[in-house]
Amino acid sequence: KSHDHKPKAKRWNHVMTQEATIRKGNSLKEAAKFLGRPGIISLGGGLPSSEYFPFEELSIKVPKIGHFSEAETREFGVVITAGKHDLAENKSNFDIATAFNYGQGSGSAQLLRFMTEHTEMVHDPPYQDWKCTMTVGSTSATDMILRMFMRPGDMILSEEYTFSAFVETARPMGVRVCGVPIDAEGLLPEEMDKILTTWDHVARGARKPHFLYTVPTGQNPTGATQSAERRRALYKVCQKHDIYIMEDEPYYFLQMQPYTGPNAPDVPPPSSHVEFIKSLVPSYLSMDTEGRVIRFDSFSKVIAPGSRVGWITAPEEVVERYSKHADVSTQNPAGMSQLILFKLLDEHWGHAGYLDWLIHIRMEYTKRRDIILSACAKYLPTEVMSWKPPMAGMFHWMNVDFRKHPDYPGKSIEMIEESIFMRVIDHGALVMRGSWFYADAEEEHDTLFFRATYAAAPGEKIDEGIRRLGEAVREEFGLGE
Ligand code: PMP
Numbered sequence: 001k002s003h004d005h006k007p008k009a010k011r012w013n014h015v016m017t018q019e020a021t022i023r024k025g026n027s028l029k030e031a032a033k034f035l036g037r038p039g040i041i042s043l044g045g046g047l048p049s050s051e052y053f054p055f056e057e058l059s060i061k062v063p064k065i066g067h068f069s070e071a072e073t074r075e076f077g078v079v080i081t082a083g084k085h086d087l088a089e090n091k092s093n094f095d096i097a098t099a100f101n102y103g104q105g106s107g108s109a110q111l112l113r114f115m116t117e118h119t120e121m122v123h124d125p126p127y128q129d130w131k132c133t134m135t136v137g138s139t140s141a142t143d144m145i146l147r148m149f150m151r152p153g154d155m156i157l158s159e160e161y162t163f164s165a166f167v168e169t170a171r172p173m174g175v176r177v178c179g180v181p182i183d184a185e186g187l188l189p190e191e192m193d194k195i196l197t198t199w200d201h202v203a204r205g206a207r208k209p210h211f212l213y214t215v216p217t218g219q220n221p222t223g224a225t226q227s228a229e230r231r232r233a234l235y236k237v238c239q240k241h242d243i244y245i246m247e248d249e250p251y252y253f254l255q256m257q258p259y260t261g262p263n264a265p266d267v268p269p270p271s272s273h274v275e276f277i278k279s280l281v282p283s284y285l286s287m288d289t290e291g292r293v294i295r296f297d298s299f300s301k302v303i304a305p306g307s308r309v310g311w312i313t314a315p316e317e318v319v320e321r322y323s324k325h326a327d328v329s330t331q332n333p334a335g336m337s338q339l340i341l342f343k344l345l346d347e348h349w350g351h352a353g354y355l356d357w358l359i360h361i362r363m364e365y366t367k368r369r370d371i372i373l374s375a376c377a378k379y380l381p382t383e384v385m386s387w388k389p390p391m392a393g394m395f396h397w398m399n400v401d402f403r404k405h406p407d408y409p410g411k412s413i414e415m416i417e418e419s420i421f422m423r424v425i426d427h428g429a430l431v432m433r434g435s436w437f438y439a440d441a442e443e444e445h446d447t448l449f450f451r452a453t454y455a456a457a458p459g460e461k462i463d464e465g466i467r468r469l470g471e472a473v474r475e476e477f478g479l480g481e
């Protein structure tokens with residue numbers, strides 16, 4: 001397919017670290033390109049012979065398209081099998097002998113092609129030279145990308161409440177996170193513009209940022225989803241201040257059906273793949289005419305976290321540097337994982353079946369989201385607690401009005417948060433403290449939140465957990481039933 005009519009990505013070399021710029025990669029892997037020569041006998045790479053891989057066959061039982069539940073899979077799931085030499089025997093494009101041996105930092109061509117096609121179908125990036133390369137998940141990708149682009153002393157923009165592992169990755173690199181104010185739709189473009197326009201490198205102790213890290217859909221921890229208009233406005237601010245965007249999207253396909261309230265009928269599921277894709281909020285990648293976005297996708301939340309497989313989509317220049325980095329650190333994601341995913345996604349489901357699976361996940365999370373919201377309406381004291389229905393992801397973010405706490409202002413926000421947190425545990429439930437997600441713990445905060453997930457526990461446990469939370473908060477604030 002021709003992308004010739006599309007513009008080329010802007011250059012990133014001026015924001016890259018010395019380390020990322022000079023890294024040569026793994027010279028032994030370079031030699032692999034000669035293996036394509038017909039008839040060549042390799043006495044080169046130290047690849048162990050597959051003769052000594054103690055695996056002859058791998059079988060997995062997986063859902064049949066359209067019958068995705070655990071019970072249906074147990075009963076009529078399909079068993080698919082990978083053999084050791086399927087490639088040589090013309091039975092498949094991928095096999096044990098290939099997948100279980102050394103590979104390239106970009107991942108196997110077989111699975112990477114599926115990811116690239118999927119990315120084109122869903123996001124169709126509006127510039128020419130985009131590419132995908134595999135990651136061992138977004139945690140590792142974030143670590144590697146920060147290392148490629150940040151210098152000690154730098155600041156990076158993010159939501160004022162942000163994914164704690166991101167802050168914990170950045171801090172030891174000497175990188176601080178500059179929290180941008182948010183509302184129910186996440187980052188506020190005017191606030192971000194103001195921060196950048198008035199940036200004072202002496203007062204901030206850092207040069208003006210070049211990067212934004214954002215989780216636009218079902219943000220962790222706030223559950224906020226940026227609307228299409230919000231994204232366009234933020235992209236404009238990024239253009240104005242030459243900010244590059246790290247779009248971390250593990251929850252993109254956990255976009256749920258519209259919330260209709262406790263008593264209104266449910267919205268019917270998308271009737272076609274086209275309608276499904278149209279119902280999704282457009283990604284930054286899909287509006288990235290300049291090539292200033294690195295998008296992180298991950299199978300963790302839509303297939304299984306233990307797969308440790310994901311991919312990034314970015315301009316070729318970034319992808320090339322990233323895969324050279326992978327060559328000397330993570331290498332490719334585990335071949336065992338890649339083979340399982342290839343068998344399921346490419347050979348069994350195909351793109352259409354995978355989209356059906358994603359619609360299934362959407363409907364399942366919608367049910368769970370509606371359970372937690374109805375439990376909140378039943379049990380939580382609205383005199384002191386408030387929330388917005390999440391539209392995506394796995395998190396419900398609940399505000400607590402600390403000003404109404406009997407010990408306020410004698411006790412600080414964090415002391416009140418601690419006291420509620422412990423009391424909730426005493427009542428037999430666990431929720432996460434909002435302060436654990438501060439982008440910048442040194443900044444003053446005047447809000448108090450708790451994060452609850454509806455992803456983990458079954459429906460009746462979610463209901464009971466929220467009941468216990470409500471009981472504890474009432475007790476803490478001295479409220480009656
Ligand atoms: N260290 C040495 C000395 C090696 O020879 C090799 C494999 N060529 C490695 C490390 C790479 O090991 P791994 O596959 O566990 O990353």
Ligand code: PLP
Nearest residue numbers: 137138139163215220248298300
């Ligand atoms: N990014 C965000 C915003 C997350 O919430 C999570 C999971 O908790 C991850 C990344 C981790 O993703 P992965 O399992 O792909 O490393």
